[in-house]
Amino acid sequence: MRVLLAVLLVLPGWTVRAATPGSERPLTFGILPIGGPSESLEAWRPLLDDMGRALHRPVRSVSVSTYEGLAQALTENRIDLAFVSGKLALDAVARDQMQVIAQLTRGDSSRGYYSVLLVEKNSPIHSLDDVFRRAGHWRYARGEALSVSGYVVPETQLFANRKLDSDTFFASVTVDNHQNNALAVANKEADIATNNTADLERFAIHFPEQYARLRILWTSSLIPHAVVIIRTDLAPELRQHVTSFITTYAKGKNAAAERAKLKLIHDISGFAPAGNETLVPFADMAYTLERRRALSAQWVNEAALNARLKKLDSDHETMVHQLIASPQP
Numbered sequence: 001m002r003v004l005l006a007v008l009l010v011l012p013g014w015t016v017r018a019a020t021p022g023s024e025r026p027l028t029f030g031i032l033p034i035g036g037p038s039e040s041l042e043a044w045r046p047l048l049d050d051m052g053r054a055l056h057r058p059v060r061s062v063s064v065s066t067y068e069g070l071a072q073a074l075t076e077n078r079i080d081l082a083f084v085s086g087k088l089a090l091d092a093v094a095r096d097q098m099q100v101i102a103q104l105t106r107g108d109s110s111r112g113y114y115s116v117l118l119v120e121k122n123s124p125i126h127s128l129d130d131v132f133r134r135a136g137h138w139r140y141a142r143g144e145a146l147s148v149s150g151y152v153v154p155e156t157q158l159f160a161n162r163k164l165d166s167d168t169f170f171a172s173v174t175v176d177n178h179q180n181n182a183l184a185v186a187n188k189e190a191d192i193a194t195n196n197t198a199d200l201e202r203f204a205i206h207f208p209e210q211y212a213r214l215r216i217l218w219t220s221s222l223i224p225h226a227v228v229i230i231r232t233d234l235a236p237e238l239r240q241h242v243t244s245f246i247t248t249y250a251k252g253k254n255a256a257a258e259r260a261k262l263k264l265i266h267d268i269s270g271f272a273p274a275g276n277e278t279l280v281p282f283a284d285m286a287y288t289l290e291r292r293r294a295l296s297a298q299w300v301n302e303a304a305l306n307a308r309l310k311k312l313d314s315d316h317e318t319m320v321h322q323l324i325a326s327p328q329p
Helices: 002-010 037-055 067-075 086-095 126-133 149-163 176-186 197-206 236-248 255-261 276-296 303-326
Strands: 014-018 027-029 059-064 079-086 100-104 111-121 139-142 172-175 192-196 212-223 226-229 268-273
Touching: 002 027, 002 226, 027 067, 037 059, 037 236, 059 067, 059 126, 067 079, 067 086, 079 086, 079 100, 086 100, 086 149, 086 226, 086 276, 100 111, 100 197, 100 236, 100 255, 100 276, 111 149, 111 176, 111 197, 139 149, 139 176, 149 176, 149 192, 149 212, 149 276, 172 197, 176 192, 176 197, 192 197, 212 276, 226 236, 236 268, 255 268
Parallel strands: 027 059, 027 079, 139 172, 139 192
Antiparallel strands: 014 059, 079 226, 100 226, 100 268, 111 192, 111 212
16 A cells, blocks of 8 residues: 555655554545645545544545546545546446445535536627527636536536537637636636536635626526435445445444534535435436537437447436445445
8 A cells, every 4th residue: 555655655646645544544524626636635544533533543634636647546446435426437437446425415405516607797799699609709717627617517508508618619618627717718718617516615714805806697506416426346345434424424322523624624514324225316417418518419310329329328318227226235
């Protein structure tokens, strides 16, 4: 494991920190980037220190600067458990021997969050019609392809629905995290940017002046909260202990102190028990996006299109069945 840690430390975009030491094999916890990797590590460290003490083994936290970096680490078995968005979790469950064990809960008891499009407060863009009537004119800042609110949802609900591709519709497209995309709009370096309501709350705290220069142009339908996933090839007893720790955190005798630590991650009230069936809405999103893309593409004949649609239907049905039929953690 020392060799693994040394490798991770020199990989570009990776930040790693070891938590509570112990005699057992360390666990590696992957963190979906919130702001920057260092910020994410600082926010999660108190909870992971508590986890290490509860499990009697060190928990090494790994935060990356991109969704792709986290996806690669999951694929290469460099992470034992992780806090991830729905799309990342779906891919990890389907390909990387992972399973969902918990889902984030917030202090406001919300069931999810929303993707949004941002414009500068005084922008001439006042409606979606203003956006779509001027192809090739606006500068667009979006999230990575694995970002649910930064790409998948707006691409599905706004662009593919109009038989458009955002990467070819705009005058320019930049890909970055939610924080930097919001800053780009506030500083008039981009005309439109994707974001989400949860990250905007965080942005308002850290960048109040820039937040005051933003306006929400569009809001999506509800997106379920992020989840915690764990490797299925870990010992069943260890998986049970991790699941118990996460789902009971901030609910016992030390609830007040633990809730304060969760607040550092930003208005997280805890984690509810969850299984792979939690990912069905994300499988539906992926299916809808691919189907709309297929319908807007050019095909040699109708039979080729129908074959593609039939394959998408079959793959989606299989995926949903697997998610629902998965054993509970």
